[in-house]
Amino acid sequence: MKVAITSTGDSLESTIDQRFGRCAYFVIYDIESKAIEFIPNPNKDAEEGAGPASVQLVASRNVSKIVSGEFGMKIKSLLDSLKIQMIVLKEPEKKIREIIEMLNHLNLNNSKA
Amino acid sequence: MTPRIKIIRKVSDPPVVKGFNPYGLELGNQKLEPINLFYEEYEAIRLSDYDMLNHYQASVMMGVSRPTFTRIYASALQKIAKAFVEGRQISIEGGKVYFDSDWYHCKKCGCYFNNPEKENSVINCPLCGNQQIDKFDYENNKTDTINKACYDMCICPECGFEQEHQFGQPCSTQICQKCNSFMKRKGSKNCRNFKNQ
Numbered sequence: 001m002k003v004a005i006t007s008t009g010d011s012l013e014s015t016i017d018q019r020f021g022r023c024a025y026f027v028i029y030d031i032e033s034k035a036i037e038f039i040p041n042p043n044k045d046a047e048e049g050a051g052p053a054s055v056q057l058v059a060s061r062n063v064s065k066i067v068s069g070e071f072g073m074k075i076k077s078l079l080d081s082l083k084i085q086m087i088v089l090k091e092p093e094k095k096i097r098e099i100i101e102m103l104n105h106l107n108l109n110n111s112k113a
Numbered sequence: 114m115t116p117r118i119k120i121i122r123k124v125s126d127p128p129v130v131k132g133f134n135p136y137g138l139e140l141g142n143q144k145l146e147p148i149n150l151f152y153e154e155y156e157a158i159r160l161s162d163y164d165m166l167n168h169y170q171a172s173v174m175m176g177v178s179r180p181t182f183t184r185i186y187a188s189a190l191q192k193i194a195k196a197f198v199e200g201r202q203i204s205i206e207g208g209k210v211y212f213d214s215d216w217y218h219c220k221k222c223g224c225y226f227n228n229p230e231k232e233n234s235v236i237n238c239p240l241c242g243n244q245q246i247d248k249f250d251y252e253n254n255k256t257d258t259i260n261k262a263c264y265d266m267c268i269c270p271e272c273g274f275e276q277e278h279q280f281g282q283p284c285s286t287q288i289c290q291k292c293n294s295f296m297k298r299k300g301s302k303n304c305r306n307f308k309n310q
């Protein structure tokens with residue numbers, strides 16, 4: 001299962017980007033294979049339509065969850081219709097590494113059960 | 114190649130029943146096929162004849178064009194009429210719709226998350242796995258954090274203008290900044306109070 005995380009930079013020490021549509025990077029993390037990919041957000045400076053374009057980008061990577069600091073109303077509807085889970089984490093200091101550790105820990109517990 | 118995102122019609126909440134049964138049928142008429150009313154057809158009737166919106170307002174609420182709304186509405190009436198006259202069952206299911214998902218809050222890591230699969234109930238936080246989660250109670254929570262994370266919206270039924278809903282301020286007292294009409298809660302049925310489990 002793949003998870004997208006919005007990131008302020010392209011390293012594991014970068015923090016979560018509180019914006020979804022105009023975040024600096026998308027981290028695509030594959031929980032099973034542990035593969036991590038940093039994708040610079042091409043919609044970062046878009047005048048308009050950044051949200052839907054970003055949804056399209058992450059949807060094309062087949063993610064089933066997105067972790068970000070906020071989702072606008074239009075984005076929420078789009079993701080609802082695509083059945084992608086939204087996780088809102090209002091902690092701007094949280095590092096990508098920490099979020100990935102949480103997801104790994106969760107996956108470990110799930111496979112034990 | 115990126116998949117095209119299909120925008121589908123929005124229904125604020127599923128109907129309270131799965132369908133309707135006629136009674137007192139004449140013998141011989143009992144084996145008729147049920148009429149399938151789609152969710153968006155149900156929603157069109159609800160908005161138009163239960164919430165008493167005009168077709169333009171109802172089309173804004175469902176996120177479809179006015180002609181599309183009229184077509185959905187006409188189809189709904191025709192199906193219901195057929196069921197009435199022929200004494201058929203009505204089953205309400207299917208259609209090109211999605212529902213607003215329910216939101217939850219994790220007490221341990223503090224995240225908010227939705228449940229995209231309405232059919233499956235939520236047990237764990239999708240981030241930390243904690244089981245202490247609360248259904249996100251839209252109307253009774255007045256704290257700042259929750260207020261900010263609440264994506265509840267007011268919508269203007271005249272022009273479609275949306276603004277974030279403010280707690281404790283009924284949408285119907287808010288005035289649209291664009292056209293000065295009274296606002297309405299978007300998907301108002303979804304905003305009823307939930308009991309925490």
Ligand SMILES: [Zn+2]
Nearest residue numbers: 219222238241
């Ligand atoms: Zn949690």
Ligand SMILES: [Zn+2]
Nearest residue numbers: 269272289292
């Ligand atoms: Zn208006």
